[in-house]
Amino acid sequence: MKKVIVFVFFFVLTFQSWAIADAANPISVNTVNVNGKFIATDVSPIIEGRRVLVPIRTLASLGVTYQWDSKSQSAVITKGTDQIKLMANKKEAFKNNKAVQVDVPVQVSQGRILVPIRFISENFGCKASYEKLRSILFIQDGNYKVDQESLKAEDLQAARQAAISLPIQFSYKSLSSLEKPGG
Known part of the structure; x- marks a missing residue:
């Protein structure tokens, strides 16, 4: 019984330290990678x-x-025949002149227009993912495909750059699959 209490106490303390660490280090985006290339931004996402x-x-x-109209505080973003109109601080947008809802409105920060990337990317057939x-x-x-040849390049620096341009993917096995029958 003492072992259980000690384990629970240790678990609670460990969980609290993780929660405090997460609160002290809020989630931020340090780098943007578009189609395998790192993009410099003058304002951080x-x-x-x-x-x-x-x-x-x-x-x-x-x-x-894109076009930004400072008078109406609206952005018109176009790709091919599709068009999205977003207004600063409004959760209503227009895709091809049809009203749609946005989770987070456009914002203006440090003189730059910031747009919700998942909304934009999904509406233009792209994919956005954040690697914490x-x-x-x-x-x-x-249409993006990983350039397999660059990963195998003789030039070590080029191969390294190609490798770090890929999202890290995790694969976990459940504990039950690791246990032996009758163990």
Whole structure:
């Protein structure tokens, strides 16, 4: 019984220290990777309500064009025949002139327009994912394929750059699959 109490006490203390560490180190986005290339941003992306907002200029790497109207505080983002209109501080947007809801509205920070990347990427057939371990936001268009040749390059620096441009993927086995029958 004493072992159980000690274990529970240790577990509670460990969990509390993790929670305190997470509160002291809020989630942030340090780097943006678009289609395997790291993109420099003059304003860091922010996380608002568990949604990542990126400077609108970052979208140019996806072949997206945009216009910002400072008078109406609205952005029109276009890719191919699709068009999205977003207004600063409003949760209503328009995709091809049809009203849609946005989880987090466009924001203006340090003179830059920040847009919700998941909303934009999904509406233009792209994928956005955030890797917490390295604080990297990955954005990939629907046609993006990993260049396998660059991963096997003779040039070690080029191969390393290609490898760190990939999201880390975790694969876990359940504890029950590791246990031996009757163990």
